[in-house]
Amino acid sequence: MRASILSLGEAVIDFIPAATEGEGGYRPCLGGSPYNVARALGRLDIPAEFGLALSTDMFGDQFMEGLAQSQVGTRFLERLDAPSTLGFVSLDRTEPAYAFYDTGAADRICTGIPDDDALAPVGLLHFGSIALAREPAASAYETLFLREAGGRRLVSIDPNIRASHIRDETAYRARLDSLLSQADIIKISGADLEWLKPGVSHDSAAAAWLQGRARFVVITQGKDGVSGWSRVARGHADAIPTEVVDTVGAGDSFTAGFLAGLHDRDLLSPETLGDPSGDAIASVLSCGQMVASATCARRGANAPWRKELPGFGSLRF
Template sequence: MILCCGEALIDMIPTASTDGSAAFSPHSGGSVFNTAIALGRLGADVGFLSGVSTDKFGQQLCKDLTASNVNTDHLIRSDRLTTLAMVHLTNGSATYSFYDENSAGRMIGPDDLPAIPDSIQALYFGGISLAAEPAADTYAALLKRESGQRLVMLDPNIRPDFISDERRFRARLNGMMALSDIVKTSDEDLAWLEPSADTIVSQARAILAKGPSLVIVTQGAQGATAIMQDGHFTVPAPTTNVVDTVGAGDTFNAGFLAHLDEIKRLSPKSFATSTLAETKSALAFGAQVAAVTVSRAGANPPWREELN
């Protein structure tokens, strides 16, 4: 099983009311939640670990996880409120305003963490859960506890406006990247992480030097680049009609992990022996799945049967 660890929230998506005035519609979301949903729809054995409210929005999140075949045994339930993210779309690109103080997801601590059974081969971390304390420290502690025993993939998914203490955030993230096997980042996030480097490859190599064995950089329509100690390569993005980019990176991550699962590379030992061709095919599948998501509104990952 792949266990996705991080935030679940409600995306308030812009829409129009019956009289034509602006309105927002509540959709289940969150970067890590989206990845879990996409994995479930792709047929992977996946679970979700997060703080989730018992309120109506929390009930909606649980219902949607179950509907996409995501195991909910590792949810940490409380009566705190659900995080809300107001989504603002400009030419199809999304920005966010978060309402997250004292939320069910944000307030989980190390003592709330469940035991991780041997059936879980891989852990995935990412999203605003890496910046929102105290949950961010809790996820960092979980990664440190489990690193080396399970394959770890990390997507920083930077939201600068959400980071209250940049120094603390960078220190925590650097520690998590050092213990991860795979770090995936967008080109924009990579430039924020390594502003002193001047090219994508040099920026990615700065991340690689921290400890992971593979850094993946997604570049929208330009495809995805994999950087390893012994070289790098780029996989093109499929041509598609882009409606919006909500959930694109999250879905890419799911496609990549689902393919690793299919080819039996979902453990630290087996991943270390992956061939170049296997890594390329995993990136290509991630790009294929993401292309479907960006072709329709919102974070709506495809089911396996929708893929060619």
């Protein structure tokens, strides 16, 4: 049995701008960065799981249906009698802007984490986004992350920072610094890196993280493509031109794509990840770009299926 990827964090009903009878309005879509990653992985035929909590309300039912339709497992999910997180999206800027409404939400109040035995089928745990900023769940995720770091499974992180949602910036920065120093795989956008480490070059940031536990650092650069670093090499993949409908979920789709590329090549274990070569890095980054480009051509975080990506499985090094 192939080891699965467990994506952990929030699920958000994204209200995306949409014209309604000639007037401005919003269309609800399933979203949330870790949720998007899990669904995109499932559509790429990767054994995928999502955790840790969803609401029992009607939106929670829709989230569950979305996971089932995308072939995502739910063994690490609990349903709580609490509301779902709602997010309103603005597309008036280069990067989407969000306003979240999550007081008492199921994915914010969950604190239970799986034990080591339950995680036996999992090869990688993926963390990130607002789940790491919302208590009490954020502390639970931090505990799980640090417990797993350096153990039998890999841990990856995409901070996916939503600065407007952070209430205690000092504590949040300290948490991210701690987690980034312990991650095996780091994926971060250029915009998030600038917020986290103003003025620090991409090369310098990658080099610093690779002096810690990290074996693979990926920094996305929008229209300028994406670069990746290991301890021995650097690789790059250009952006793929597409007719953009919106960029909601594009970063999450990229994350799923490059993790799927690593999974296809049996590199997602502490024993096999090693120090990827430049060709290996470029190959898996290209996988991510293919998935992200296809997502940008659709409305909302609607990642493609593997069968819709000719050549995805043949990208080798």
